[in-house]
Amino acid sequence: MKIIKGKDLVYEYIKFTDEGEAEAKVRAVDGVEIEAEPGDFIAILGHNGSGKSTLAKHLNAILTPTEGTLYVDGKDTRDENSLWQIRQTAGMVFQNPDNQIIGTVVDEDVAFGPENMGVPVEELWKRVEKSLRAVGMWEYRSHSPNKLSGGQKQRIAIAGIVAMQPKCIVLDEPTAMLDPVGRREVIRTVMELNRTQHVTVILITHYMEEAILADRVMVMDSGKVILQGTPREVFSKVEFMREHRLDVPQVTQLAWELKRAGLDLPDGILTTEELADALDAIRGGE
Amino acid sequence: MSIQIEHLQYVYGAGTVFEKQALRDISLTIPDGQFVGIIGHTGSGKSTLVQHLNGLLRASSGDILVDGESIYQEGYSMKKLRSSVGLVFQYPEYQLFETDVFTDVCFGPKNLGLPKEEIEARARQAMNAVGLDESYDKVSPFELSGGQKRRAAIAGILAMKPKVLILDEPTAGLDPKGRDDILDMLADLHRESGITILLVSHSMEDVAKYVDRIIVMSKGSVLYDDRPAGVFAHWQELEKVGLAAPQVTYIMHELETRGWPAARDVTTVEEAKDAILNALHRK
C-alpha cells in the first residue's frame, strides 16, 4: 500500500485587507498529485512561496485540502477521528530548530511526542535512548538545548519525531537556517534513517545538493508540480531549472555549458567523477 | 575609507568559567573600495570581528584605525563611526519595526540628526538601490516577502550613507533566487558607488563569483587571506575546518590528477569551461 496518496490536491485561502474584507483567494497548492511508497526518499524543491511548505503541512494534517483527497497510510486526512493517528504516522520537522524544541532538557524534549501518545514510562526511556542514538546525540541527553549548535538542535528535533515511531518523516526546510556543517549533519542523519530503518522521507528544501540524494525529486512553482523524476532526470534540464532560477550542481552546469560549446557529453552528469570520466574519454579519442 | 586592524584580541566572559578567546591577534588592512568575503563556519569569530568594526564590541587589546584614526581614542564619536561603517546583521528583517517601509528606512538617517529633506532623499535613494520602488513606500514591512524584507533592512543601513558596508550572512535562509538577487544587488552597488563591502558568509561557492579577496577565519584567527583562487588552492585544509571550496575546484583538481594541464586559477563555472576547452584545443 502507498504510504502517501494525494490526488488533485488544492489548497485555497482567503487573503484579507487591513479592514478585514476578503481581498483575494490564493491558491497555494494547485492540483498536485503526490504518491510515496514505504521507504521512499522524495525531495520537493522550489522557491519560497512555491507552495511546497503548504503541501508539506497537509501530509500530517496540520492543513486539510480544499479540494482533492489525501490519504496517509490509508487514512483520509480530512477525517477528524484519524487525526492523531496521522500525526503519529507522518512526523514533521520544521525549519527553525529553536521554535520546535519544547523541553528544557534534551531527553525530555525527545520524550514529548511519545508522552502525548501515553507511552508507558519504561517504553518511553527505551524510545528516547533509541532515537537519540539514531541521530548521534545520546551523549547530549542531559544538556540544555540552548547550548547546542543549530545542526545539533535539528537532530534533537528529528529524534523527537523518531521517538514517535512514524512510518514517514516530513522535513520542512530543516537546513535553511543552518551552516554547511549543520546541514551535512542533518542530511546524513535523515539519509541514515531512510536507509537503515526504511522510514519514508519527504524532504522540502531549496538546496539542490540535498535534492540530489533523493530517489525522486518534485519541483514546485506557483502551487504546481512543474517537473519530477529522478535527480538525474531533473537536473539534466539545466535550462529549465535556470529559467525558474533554481540551482543545479556546478558540475552539471559545467557539463551542460561544455556540451553547448560542442563537446559530446552525456546528459545529467551529477558527480565530479562522471564528468572527469566523460572528459577523459573525449581527450583520449583525440 | 580604509580600515586597519592591528593585533586585535577579544576575550569574553573574562575571569569566569565561560572565558573564551573569540579573536586571536588579528591584523588586517581593508583598503578603500574592495569587495571582501569573510568566510568561516559558525563560531570561527567572523561575526565577532565585524561587530568590532563599528564599535558594537570593544576589543580586549589591539587597535582599529579608520582612515588612520584609532576608534578607541578618547572622544572618538561612535555615532560618526556607525554612520561611516554600516553593519547589516544576520536576519536583518527582524529589526524592522515601523508601520511602513519608507519610515523604517528613515530611522537610521533620522538618528544621525539630518534635516527632513535629506533624510527622505537618502531613504528614497537607498530603496532604489535595493530595488524597492515608490510602490513599496507605504507597505507594512511585515507584509513583504522574505527577500524583500531583507532588502528593506539593507536599505535602512544604506540610507546612513556608509563608506564601508558590512553584511553578516546576508543570504542566510533565502532561496536561490533571493540569494542571487541580494548578491547581484551588492555587486551592482559596489560597481556603481565604489563602496567598500565586507561580506560575511559560510559559503565559498556563493561569494567566489563576486569578491576580490577572501579572508578565511577559523578558531578566532585568520587562516588565509588571498585572492579566491589562492584560497581555494588550500581546499584540503579548508575541509578540515568545516569549509569547502566550490565544486569546480574539485573538478579541476580531479582533471589535474588525471594528467590534464593544471588550471589552479579557476574559481567559477565560466572559467572552468574555458580552461577545459583550451586543454582540448577547442578555442
Added chain:
Amino acid sequence: MLKDITLGQYYPADSVIHKLDPRVKLVWTMLFIISLFVFGSISCYIVVTLVLIGLIRVSKVPLKFMMKGLRAIFMLMLITVIFNLFLTPGTPVVQIWKLTITKEGIRTAAFMAIRLVYLIVGSSLMTLTTTPNDLTDGMEKGLRFLKVFRVPVHEIAMMMSIALRFIPILMEETDKIMKAQMARGADFESGGLIKKAKGLVPLLVPLFVSAFRRANDLAMAMEARGYHGGEGRTKLRPLHYESRDRAAYLLMLVYIAVLILVRIAAPVERLLGIAF
C-alpha cells in the same frame, strides 16, 4: 542586571537536596517562608539561621551563588529598612534632626531585613537545587487538587516550562535586536525618561513580532507532535516519593515543633532579659 537573579537558575551538584522530590522542596520552601513571618523572635531566628546554614551546606551550592540573588533585591531591602527604622513609633534611641530612631524601629528593621534575606536565600536554595522542569512537574502534580476548583494546573505548568525554555532565547534576541538598532544609530542610554521610553519602540516591536512568530511555530510543532492537553499524557520522569522524601517531610515537622517550643521557651530573650 537580569543575570543577577538566581531565582530560576539551576546549579548542578550531587546532593541529597538535589535528589529530593520537587514537591517536598516546594512544601518545605512554603513552610519555611511562613515560619519566617510567624515565628518572629530572636531565639526562633537563631534556630532558622542554623537550619538554613545546615541546608546550604548539605546542598553543596556555594554560598557566593546564593548571595548573588540578594543583589537584585538590595534596593527593596534598603527602602524597607529605612522606612521601618525611622517611621516606627516607640522609645527614642537616637535623634538626628527631625528623624527619630526608636528601639522598636531598630527591632522591626532588623527583623524585616533578616526576613527578606532569608526569604530570598531560602527560595534560591530551592530553585538552585531543582531543575526548572522538576519544579514545574512538582507544581503540576503537587497542586493537582486545585483541578477541583477548575484551575488549569496542567496548562499553567506547561506554560511555565515553555516560558523557562524561551526566556534565554528571547534574552539573546533582545541583545541582538538592540545591537542591530544601535548599528542604525539608535541610542538606548541617553535622554530623559520619555525619550528613553520612546527609544524602546525599535526594540520592543521587533521583539513582540518575533515572540508571536515563535509562539505560532511552537504551537504548530506541539500539535504536530500530538499534543492535546494533559489528558492521557505519560511522563518520562514521573514523580514518586522515596524514603528520603518521607524523611524530609518528617524533618519538616520536627523543624516546626522545635520552632514552637523555642517560641514558648524563648531562652535567648530570658537570658538577655528582653520582652518577647
